[in-house]
Amino acid sequence: MKFGAMTFLNLSLIAVALAPPARAATRDDIYDALQRCNVMNDNRVWLECLYGAVQPMRAALSLPPAPEHQVRLVPPAALAAPAKSTVLPAASAPGGVTHPQPKKERFMAYVLGGRKEVEGVSFQSYNFDRAGHFTVTLTNGQVWRQADNDNHMASWKADPARYIASIRTGALGSSIMQVRGEPGAFMVAQVP
Numbered sequence: 062m063k064f065g066a067m068t069f070l071n072l073s074l075i076a077v078a079l080a081p082p083a084r085a086a087t088r089d090d091i092y093d094a095l096q097r098c099n100v101m102n103d104n105r106v107w108l109e110c111l112y113g114a115v116q117p118m119r120a121a122l123s124l125p126p127a128p129e130h131q132v133r134l135v136p137p138a139a140l141a142a143p144a145k146s147t148v149l150p151a152a153s154a155p156g157g158v159t160h161p162q163p164k165k166e167r168f169m170a171y172v173l174g175g176r177k178e179v180e181g182v183s184f185q186s187y188n189f190d191r192a193g194h195f196t197v198t199l200t201n202g203q204v205w206r207q208a209d210n211d212n213h214m215a216s217w218k219a220d221p222a223r224y225i226a227s228i229r230t231g232a233l234g235s236s237i238m239q240v241r242g243e244p245g246a247f248m249v250a251q252v253p
Contacts, residue, residue, distance in 0.1 A: 080194065089115050097136040106243040110134040130213055132223075133231050134246055178236060179203065179228040184221035197238075199226060205238060208248035215240075215247065 091114055098110035113131035120126065185198045191229040193214045194207040205228065207215070217224060217240075228249065238249045 087121055091115055091118055093138065097138070097200050098134070100136060101134070101239075103239070103242070103244060106134060106239065106246060109245065110136075130211070130246070130248075133235070133237060133248070136229075174231050176230045177227070178230060179226060181241075182226055184224040187217060187224070189215075195247075197224075197226065197249075204252040205236070205249040206252050207238075208235075208250060211248040212247045213247055215243070217243075219239065 094114035095111060098107055098114055101107035101110050109131045112127050113133070113135045116127045116132050116135075126132075128226070163171050179199065181200070182199045182203075185200045187195055187197045189195050192209070194209060195215050195217070196204065196206045198204050205226075226238055226242070227241070228236050228238045231237045231248070236249050236251065238247045240247075
């Protein structure tokens with residue numbers, strides 16, 4: 062029996078129409094997440110973000126989950142369409158731009174994260190505790206401490222001014238710090 066091009070095309074369309082929608086939706090979600098990883102400037106962070114982005118397919122195939130630090134790197138879908146935000150003038154945020162906290166955070170923003178808290182601000186100082194977790198003071202006066210349950214350890218040894226931090230909200234109210242030119246990202250919390 063010979064199949065012509067039209068018959069093959071018709072069979073392909075029927076197969077696509079009968080494909081489970083969850084699989085297609087999972088692939089679409091992963092593709093969107095992969096695209097959002099493109100905001101990562103550091104190649105190692107970008108690659109880890111890609112690994113985290115495919116987590117839904119790993120779950121669908123009952124494969125072992127990706128490490129939590131990779132999954133946390135994936136920017137939430139809310140970042141795909143940037144919202145208008147008020148930015149403080151550079152003069153009021155020495156060393157970079159700091160985005161003010163909104164008065165009332167929406168539920169989905171809390172769950173998904175993604176809002177920039179600090180962008181391009183130099184370190185003023187940093188130190189490490191006995192467990193190897195850091196506390197950083199930024200030139201804008203903010204102090205951030207690495208979460209005790211974060212296993213990604215920094216190995217900074219240079220002058221603090223060499224390091225430039227960007228911090229965005231993570232899922233469920235967490236905060237994620239990336240340091241320009243350094244691999245990985247860190248779970249942090251602001252010290253009052």
